Amino acid sequence: MADTPRSAALYPETAGAVALSERVYWIGAFDPDLRTFDIILKTANGTTYNAYLIRGSEGVAVIDTVKEGFADDFFARLEAVADYSDIKVIVLNHLEPDHTGALPELMRRAPQAQLFISQKAQTMLKALLKEDTLSFTAVLTGDKVSLGDRTLEFLHTPYLHWPDTQCTYLPEEKMLFSGDVFGCHFCDTRLFNDLAGDFRFSFEYYYAHIMRPFKDYVIRALELIEPLQPVLIAPTHGPILRDRPMRYIQRYHDLSQPSLTLEKQPHEKTLLIFFISSYGNTRRMAEAVYAGAMSVTGVRVSLYDLEGGEVAPFIDLIEYADGLLFGTPTINGDAVKPIWDLLSSLTVINLKNKLGGVFGSYGWTGEAVRLVEDRLRGLKLRVPVQGLRVKLIPTEDELADCTRFGQELAEELLGLRKSKIIDFADLA
Amino acid sequence: MAKANVTFEDINVTVAVPAGTRIIEISEKVGAGITYGCREGDCGTCIMKVTEGWQNLSEPSVLEDKVLRENMAGKHNRLACQAQVLSGTISVKPA
Numbered sequence: 129m130a131d132t133p134r135s136a137a138l139y140p141e142t143a144g145a146v147a148l149s150e151r152v153y154w155i156g157a158f159d160p161d162l163r164t165f166d167i168i169l170k171t172a173n174g175t176t177y178n179a180y181l182i183r184g185s186e187g188v189a190v191i192d193t194v195k196e197g198f199a200d201d202f203f204a205r206l207e208a209v210a211d212y213s214d215i216k217v218i219v220l221n222h223l224e225p226d227h228t229g230a231l232p233e234l235m236r237r238a239p240q241a242q243l244f245i246s247q248k249a250q251t252m253l254k255a256l257l258k259e260d261t262l263s264f265t266a267v268l269t270g271d272k273v274s275l276g277d278r279t280l281e282f283l284h285t286p287y288l289h290w291p292d293t294q295c296t297y298l299p300e301e302k303m304l305f306s307g308d309v310f311g312c313h314f315c316d317t318r319l320f321n322d323l324a325g326d327f328r329f330s331f332e333y334y335y336a337h338i339m340r341p342f343k344d345y346v347i348r349a350l351e352l353i354e355p356l357q358p359v360l361i362a363p364t365h366g367p368i369l370r371d372r373p374m375r376y377i378q379r380y381h382d383l384s385q386p387s388l389t390l391e392k393q394p395h396e397k398t399l400l401i402f403f404i405s406s407y408g409n410t411r412r413m414a415e416a417v418y419a420g421a422m423s424v425t426g427v428r429v430s431l432y433d434l435e436g437g438e439v440a441p442f443i444d445l446i447e448y449a450d451g452l453l454f455g456t457p458t459i460n461g462d463a464v465k466p467i468w469d470l471l472s473s474l475t476v477i478n479l480k481n482k483l484g485g486v487f488g489s490y491g492w493t494g495e496a497v498r499l500v501e502d503r504l505r506g507l508k509l510r511v512p513v514q515g516l517r518v519k520l521i522p523t524e525d526e527l528a529d530c531t532r533f534g535q536e537l538a539e540e541l542l543g544l545r546k547s548k549i550i551d552f553a554d555l556a
Numbered sequence: 557m558a559k560a561n562v563t564f565e566d567i568n569v570t571v572a573v574p575a576g577t578r579i580i581e582i583s584e585k586v587g588a589g590i591t592y593g594c595r596e597g598d599c600g601t602c603i604m605k606v607t608e609g610w611q612n613l614s615e616p617s618v619l620e621d622k623v624l625r626e627n628m629a630g631k632h633n634r635l636a637c638q639a640q641v642l643s644g645t646i647s648v649k650p651a
Contacts, residue, residue, distance in 0.1 A: 251626050291628065481566070505589045508650065512567035514587055545568060549561075552573040555585040 145181065145205040146319055148360060148368065149301055151278060153181045155190070155205035157198035160315040165226075169337050173330060174315035177202075177226055178364045180305055181209055182298060184275020187216025190241075191296055191305045192364055196229030203230070203237075212238040217273055219244045219280060221307035222293045223252045227364055232257060244273060246284060249292035267294070269352065285309060285349035287342040295349070297356055304358040308338060309349060310376050311363035322371035330366065331376070335383050340476050343384045350380060386448050390428070397427045397541040399483075400445060401534075403455030404434040404466050409489035409521055414455040416527040417487060417516075420534025421453075427538040434466040439473045446474065451483035451541050452509065453534075456496045458488060463496035471503050484509035485537050487516040487530065494519070512540050560612060560641045564588035565649040575643060579604065579613075579636040589650045595637045600627040602636040609646035613639045 145153040160174035177194035179202055188210045194202040206212075215238040220228060223245070235241065243264040245253055250266050267273075269284040283295040289308045296305040312334040316324035339346050354377055361369040361376060369376050392398065399421050405411035414431060421429040432442065446452060454471075456463040484504035486497045497515040504511050516533050518526045539545040558575040562582055566589045571582050580602055583590040593601035600623050606613065610632055616624070620638045633651050 248628055251628065501587070505591055508589070510566040510589055511587060512569070540568070547563075547568045547570060549570045549572070550586065552571050552577065552582060552585075555571070555582075 145209045148180070148303065148362065148370070151183045152298070152301060152303060153205075153209050154319060154362075154368065155179050155181050155202060155209070157194045157201040157205075158315050158317060159195070159198060162313070162315075165313055169313060169334070171313035171330070173313065173325075173327070175313040175365050176315050176319075178311075178362065178366075178368070179227075179230075180362055181206060182275065182278055182280070183210065183214075184216075184278035186274070186276030188214040189217035189219060189273075189275055189278075189280060190215055190234065190238075191219045192221055192227045192307070193230035193234055195226040199230035199233055203233070213240070215241045216275065217242055217244060217280065219282075219296050219305075220249065220253075221246075221296055221305060222290060222364060223249050223256055224290060224308075225256070227307075228256060242273075244280075244282070246282070246286075246292050246294040248286055249294075252290070252292050283349070283352045285345070285352065287345040288349055289338045289342075295353065297358070299356075302357070302359040304353060304356060304361045304373075306353075306361050306363045308364055309346075309353075310361050310369060310380070311365035312367075314366040316367060319368055320371070321367040321369045324367040327367055331379070332383070334365070335380065337476060339380070339383075341478050343478065346380055346384045350377060350384075353377060387444050388448070390448075392428055393426075395426065397450040397538075398448070399427050399429045399451040399453065399538060399541060400449045401429065401431045401453040401455065402434055402442070402467075402470065403431070404457070404464055405455070405489075406457055406459075406464075407489075409518065410455045410457050410487070412522055412527065413487050413489060413516065413518060413530045416522075416530035417453060417455070417534035420531035420536075421538040423531075423535055424538035424542065424544075426542050427451075429534075429538070434470065439470055442470060443473055443477060446479075447477040449482065451485070451537060452504075453485045453487070453537065454500055454504075456486070456488045456500060458490035458492070458494050458496035461493060461495045463488075463500050467496075467500060471500070471507070474507060480508040482509050483537060483541055484511045485513055485515060485533070486511075487518075487533060489518045489520060489522065491520055512545070513537055558643055560643050561645045562641055563608075563645070563647040564590075565607060565647055573641055575641060577641050579634075579639050579641065579648060582641075583636055583648075588648075590636045590648070591650070592637060597623060597635055597638045600624070600629075600635070603627060603629050603633050603651040604636045604639075604648045605630070605651045606632045606634055606639075607647045607649060609644055612642050612644040612646050614642060 314327040403414035593599040
């Protein structure tokens with residue numbers, strides 16, 4: 129958060145609602161001073177908490193609310209275009225507190241309103257509001273609610289950005305209320321993409337941090353959204369996309385494709401080996417693992433010394449690799465920092481079911497291999513072969529073990545490794 | 557003592573275990589990918605998918621059912637720290 133608020137001249141009190149059409153209004157709030165969002169995201173331009181109001185012939189719908197500290201702005205804008213008694217429907221596309229902060233007060237002011245959330249939002253709603261008696265309707269793709277001459281249609285779009293997230297479509301106006309999808313942290317009181325400042329970087333940065341781990345879900349969501357051909361996309365953060373909104377849908381398509389391409393055979397698998405070494409012992413192990421993996425036809429193996437690389441390009445490589453091996457020495461009972469720096473940077477990509485393995489030389493106690501194996505399991509990788517630890521300088525026999533380790537993991541990638549049967553009593 | 561075979565699909569390993577053993581005990585020793593937290597059926601960290609032999613595990617308790625529901629668990633998901641092996645063959649993998 130900045131020390132001093134932005135000047136009133138730059139961000140005037142715009143208490144009124146902003147019309148998107150004769151029946152649809154923006155009733156959100158500006159937060160120009162925000163610099164860090166959700167701990168992990170930076171923003172050089174603050175953000176907006178976008179909420180919307182739709183007036184039908186038989187009642188009003190409010191879609192999403194704002195962060196709690198901005199509730200006064202939200203209610204002032206709402207009151208400018210509707211009475212609380214008009215509100216028939218409240219839709220929450222996403223339950224994160226920056227969109228539900230004003231919900232309890234809104235429900236107190238409009239107790240007659242019916243609350244609509246996604247199926248997956250039910251337990252989250254209870255956990256957020258700590259109220260078991262709350263009445264709501266859980267909806268899925270295809271469910272609709274009528275406001276008379278306006279209709280709300282729900283699209284189940286999980287993990288964009290939480291499991292609960294959904295989009296709401298207004299077919300009579302071809303407007304999509306997309307939740308966090310197509311959003312970005314960019315505060316501009318001009319509100320619309322054809323008027324706001326240059327938010328291209330913010331749009332891409334938001335995708336990279338919020339949507340990228342869930343690319344498969346993005347692609348599934350686009351299959352629901354694209355046929356609608358919306359003329360306006362109204363996200364919960366950043367500019368409202370009324371000028372050529374399909375460009376942003378296309379951009380999500382593009383961003384959901386691999387950022388790097390590798391010319392490989394259709395059935396070929398990729399295995400990346402990362403290592404770092406202080407006296408060359410873990411390096412020798414890495415080279416032996418590399419040689420073993422390369423002996424298996426059908427696996428494209430690559431070896432990287434973390435000492436000579438930066439984290440970001442490795443993340444791009446890891447995202448579409450089939451297997452990942454890490455070689456680390458143990459220093460003072462732990463794996464070394466470059467390994468942890470890489471492993472703590474992987475939450476922006478999906479790692480589930482990739483193959484993992486760990487090896488390393490140590491001088492005293494050798495904890496690093498087990499610690500990194502546990503981290504890989506926590507990241508949802510499969511760790512089918514127990515890691516290799518070598519005390520100080522590897523012998524020829526130990527290097528042969530490393531070669532077998534690499535070979536075994538490469539065979540596992542191809543589904544060639546034989547299954548093992550063990551008696552429980554034989555396990556340590 | 558009666559034995560059962562539990563296969564951990566993610567690591568392609570089958571373990572012959574005595575009846576009554578909890579899945580988490582085996583998973584932990586064999587290095588399968590089922591992660592765990594409290595080990596007391598409360599946190600939901602160790603949710604796993606039972607792909608075969610669902611009926612060869614102990615019935616879920618009311619408490620386990622509640623935790624599974626709260627964690628939006630899918631069909632044939634169980635808590636590895638609560639499910640005990642009864643007999644026959646069982647296959648599991650991380651959820």
